[in-house]
Amino acid sequence: MNNRPYEKWIWIELIGFDHTESDFGVKAYLDNIGFIPQGISLLMFSPDFVHAHEGMERENVLPMEVCSYGARPYGKERNRQAWTNYQLRGLVVELQKHGIEIYCSFFNLFHFHVEGEDSLRQSKWCAAHPELYEMRKRGEALPVINPLRRFKDGSYYEDLLIHDLMIILQDYNFDGYHGADGYTSPRLSLAEGDYSDDMVDQFIHYSEVELGNGVALVCDGDPIAMVQRGEWIWHNKRTEWIHFYAHRWGEQWKKMMSALHKMGKKGVVNSAWTRDPFEALYRYGVDYKLLAAAGVDGIVVESVGATCSSGVDDMEYDPGSEFMAMLMAIKAYVPDTKLIGLNSIQDTNEQYDALSHVPTLVERDIYSFSNIYLQDQDGVKRCTSGFVACLGDGISKDGWEWLIKRWDLGYEGLAKRVIGASFVWSDEVLHRSLVDYTETRNWPVHKFVTELIERGAPIQCVVNVNELQNGTIFVANVHLLPEQELQQVLTYRNGSSVLVGRMTERISQERESIGLNGECELNQFFCVVRDENGTVLSMFVEETDANRLSDTQNDLSKVNDSLSWINSLYFNSVSDSFLNGCIRVLVDAAGSPKVTKHAEHIRTTVLEMEGGIWRILIRNLHVNYKRAHIDVGRPIASMSILTDFPGIPIKPKDSNFNLIVPGRGMVMVEISFK
Incomplete structure (x- = not known):
């Protein structure tokens, strides 16, 4: 045992x-x-x-x-x-x-x-x-x-x-x-069901919503009326x-x-x-x-x-x-x-x-x-x-x-700590995102974090906005934070902060306190980097390009949400250049190791263990073996392999080491510093 x-x-x-x-x-x-x-x-x-x-x-x-x-x-x-x-x-x-x-x-x-x-x-x-079966929008019983x-x-x-x-x-x-x-x-999904008479009746009694003109309260067995009812609810009372x-x-x-x-x-x-x-x-x-x-x-x-x-x-x-x-x-x-x-x-x-x-x-x-x-x-x-x-x-x-x-x-x-940025969680932003996403199809926080991790951002820790402690923080959708939480983020002084948001009328009133010292148009995404004193180190915005505009759906009412969980929801695109810029400043602000070769395939998670030892988890996104070249930023004293592979000692040189990582696999090492 x-x-x-x-x-x-x-x-x-x-x-x-x-x-x-x-x-x-x-x-x-x-x-x-x-x-x-x-x-x-x-x-x-x-x-x-x-x-x-x-x-x-x-x-x-x-x-x-x-x-x-x-x-x-x-x-x-x-x-x-x-x-x-x-x-x-x-x-x-x-x-x-x-x-x-x-x-x-x-x-x-x-x-x-x-x-x-x-x-x-x-x-x-x-x-x-059969009265208990889950029902599709057209009335077919699942x-x-x-x-x-x-x-x-x-x-x-x-x-x-x-x-x-x-x-x-x-x-x-x-x-x-x-x-x-x-x-x-x-x-x-809720866009597809269950819009049966039973569930709609429960909905009406709970929410006290009144159905629109011509929308039937009772229409099981009538596919046309059921579709009309389901679409009215999803588009008007989502x-x-x-x-x-x-x-x-x-x-x-x-x-x-x-x-x-x-x-x-x-x-x-x-x-x-x-x-x-x-x-x-x-x-x-x-x-x-x-x-x-x-x-x-x-x-x-x-x-x-x-x-x-x-x-x-x-x-x-x-x-x-x-x-x-x-x-x-x-x-x-x-x-x-x-x-x-x-x-x-x-x-x-x-x-x-x-x-x-x-x-x-x-x-x-x-x-x-x-x-x-x-x-x-x-x-x-x-x-x-x-x-x-x-x-x-x-x-x-x-x-x-x-x-x-x-x-x-x-x-x-x-x-003892995670070498990277902690992404900041807000319950209020979650609930505000339901409306924001419906109206704009812009990214909720989870989408930002996912895409940044996939591209190499050092985000393996989360912190509630009401429990900010120390270290680098990453705040996505800062424009959705309620006033008190926004001020908690802006007055944070126990580490650097990377703030990503969209320019809104409200945010324009906070330009100076946030550090938006450059040009930023309404609805444009921005990234502001501040040190532990609140001093703005850098600021950049997402540049509009033709490719991004061509990917944008103009009529959001036609977006299909009736999808399996294995299929992505529709999101407005965010440019690669903006995301890559966010990753660069996150790596610099957090003091994370840099991948110097095969950076498009290699991802790292870095944990500081007892005694200042770094445990590094090295992930390979590619299907083939890839050699990871990593610079940890400080001279390495010793290094050990924790996983079965690779099965030979790895010799670091100054602050650098390299090793092979299996396709779509992971290798774990520990290093101590001089």
Whole structure:
């Protein structure tokens, strides 16, 4: 058993265990993985696990789709087994004997494929309740349960869910409930659904909005009228629609957590489709602050970078930098909530095996996501508290050893400070950005941080605007800060500051105090660099160019927001020259190392550890090996390699060193100074 200060969790199906063994295969499984997890979430797939439960008075066979993800017929180690309710209860008991907390989880899905059958089967309870299905804007039912819907009699589904779930938790003695995909956010974006009569009626009663002339309150089954209603709401009452959904998700989880805690159980929730606080709200109507206020015991953050970057399901999306920014933003928004990163290593049903096929990406995610920090009055602390291995069946002993060795290294030691700039978080700016983005399609803070990290900015730490402590700070969208927070930024004197914003009428009144001593037109982006005394060191603006103007959508009402999370929202472009200028001043202001060769591919995270030692995480964006040439700015006394690769000593010269980094991978080194 490992005593390192982080949590290890596993998400796994019943197919990972063996009901023919007296202990249901628990000892063999734990011997294979080589550690005792903090928690195991058993994935039961369908809501029928809860709603079709027949009690424990007699032994009965569980639905086949509960016995493996989507009723898949086999895994790497065994075929799907027909588990009974008594066997599942026995499995929970055996796992708990080892001090493991056991959670149940299920999606809002209920269609599954059975070998030899042409059409999909449906879980019986869910199939009998089409009034609960999530509905597209044209009225087509998406074959998933919308947990916010009501039954035909007007009662809320969530009340039945909580009632039935409490029985399940009691009967199987689960330690808690893991709210998974579909039960913590909708599958459709708010631009696309759910615009059913039910959800619109709930919206009207909550927001007291009056529908426009000719917009029908009741029109289910009429695609033309439904589209008209959905588009009217999205284009005319978008902010109210977003806040309504945020209220409903928060309200549901407040009920859920009250019931769980009353029983002495715990509840953790998945984040909304890998999204940061802004996109979680704008796209899906999920407010992490309301989930935290509801009392959730943790958020399982969908930091599934390796899966996306490897092209699963024909995906063209490499979100490594984006997910770093996302994790920092969520932690800043809900600083007291435990965040557990979802480490997507393999999933037979979803047809990926990152552990076998793209191990460098898995390694990159582990080191990156375990080494981003939140700064507060006590110093710096990690944004994440551990990882969930997803999914945990069919992995060899060697595979587990490889994985845990990297988890251990990722969480080894605690930085004293981060050598870079801390990006400044403001709750108020988040909420102002909903309106600003709708009206302008300009970048919210998370977009700025993502793009700057991707281009090489040293931003691996976040700080709340009300807890500014020391070191270099980076403030994006300074024009959206409320007056008090703007003054806190402008009077900051414990380090240099890099301020990026858009010239507005309000900001024009603050030109002198901000340091806008050059030409800057209305709506033009600016960057101001100030030292620890508030003296302006430099100032530049984004130059307008023809290419940027050609990329700009003139009629924002025609922008399509009905997109999957893997597709980017539409943003107005910001010039490369402006972004590169921001990166240069951030590197200079923070005293970060400089990449002197292959700078277009090499990214660094620099942590100051105990004794002034620098730990440097070196990331390669390219698919091929690249040699990183790095100047740390001070003579190096000694250097050691922490990762397995490269497997030879590296000899620094003065303040410089170079080494090879695997394609789309990461190398970690430590240096001491003369």
